[in-house]
Amino acid sequence: MGNIPRQKNLAQTAPGQEGQQWGDHSDLVILGSGSTAFAAAVRATELGKSVVMTEDRTLGGTCLNRGCVPSKNLIGAAQLVYDSSHPRYPGLQSAPMTFNMPELIEQKDELIRTYRQQHYASLLARDGMPGPRVVYGHATLVDPHTIEVRASDGSLHHLRGEQILIATGSSPFLPDITGLAETPYLTSDLLSSRERCL
Numbered sequence: 144m145g146n147i148p149r150q151k152n153l154a155q156t157a158p159g160q161e162g163q164q165w166g167d168h169s170d171l172v173i174l175g176s177g178s179t180a181f182a183a184a185v186r187a188t189e190l191g192k193s194v195v196m197t198e199d200r201t202l203g204g205t206c207l208n209r210g211c212v213p214s215k216n217l218i219g220a221a222q223l224v225y226d227s228s229h230p231r232y233p234g235l236q237s238a239p240m241t242f243n244m245p246e247l248i249e250q251k252d253e254l255i256r257t258y259r260q261q262h263y264a265s266l267l268a269r270d271g272m273p274g275p276r277v278v279y280g281h282a283t284l285v286d287p288h289t290i291e292v293r294a295s296d297g298s299l300h301h302l303r304g305e306q307i308l309i310a311t312g313s314s315p316f317l318p319d320i321t322g323l324a325e326t327p328y329l330t331s332d333l334l335s336s337r338e339r340c341l
């Protein structure tokens with residue numbers, strides 16, 4: 144992509160949304176804040192580039208919030224419950240385990256909150272330290288160098304980037320099955336933690 148003129152930096156940090164920066168120009172603007180976005184953002188920051196990510200759900204994307212991390216945590220717990228009723232070794236008596244589902248979900252959510260803070264939020268720019276910034280809202284590509292972000296309050300912000308990376312991941316596909324709309328069903332989003340920005 145060609146060079147574009149730099150605009151005056153209008154950076155502002157909203158309370159509780161560290162790294163938020165509005166209406167500015169960056170070397171790299173990324174749609175999404177999942178693992179793909181973070182890998183690119185961290186590398187670009189290491190190279191001395193200014194980076195802004197955008198996110199319309201939760202910092203960290205699918206793997207952290209509703210994919211790899213919560214699924215392996217709950218699968219591990221389910222394995223323990225299963226093994227207690229189905230011991231693998233002759234000589235072990237089955238001793239079915241009881242469990243408290245809300246507590247299990249709460250420990251999973253706490254794990255994700257901690258992991259999000261330690262491995263994602265802590266990498267963002269703050270206190271004068273360099274790092275990627277995050278703008279929350281639904282991002283749309285306007286032109287090869289401009290992204291429009293619609294925040295949850297309906298306000299629009301424009302981000303300009305020397306380079307743009309689309310790292311928006313994927314979402315569950317709902318097959319066109321007769322009767323599905325009238326039937327309760329689950330997708331992988333059932334693993335969503337109590338999603339918050341940070």
Ligand SMILES: Cc1cc2nc3c(=O)[nH]c(=O)nc-3n(C[C@H](O)[C@H](O)[C@H](O)COP(=O)(O)OP(=O)(O)OC[C@H]3O[C@@H](n4cnc5c(N)ncnc54)[C@H](O)[C@@H]3O)c2cc1C
Pocket residue numbers: 174175176177178179180197198199200201203204205206207209210211212214280281282283310311312313331334
């Ligand atoms: C249940 C489950 C278990 C999984 N387990 C594993 C595993 O064990 N190992 C493994 O390697 N992979 C696993 N995966 C796959 C893994 O989660 C994905 O490959 C990975 O998260 C993709 O990362 P990404 O950054 O490309 O996309 P995502 O993590 O999906 O990030 C994209 C982000 O972009 C945001 N976004 C989308 N559109 C916009 C927009 N217009 N504006 C602003 N933001 C937007 C989304 O909200 C999202 O946060 C699993 C997935 C699921 C669902």
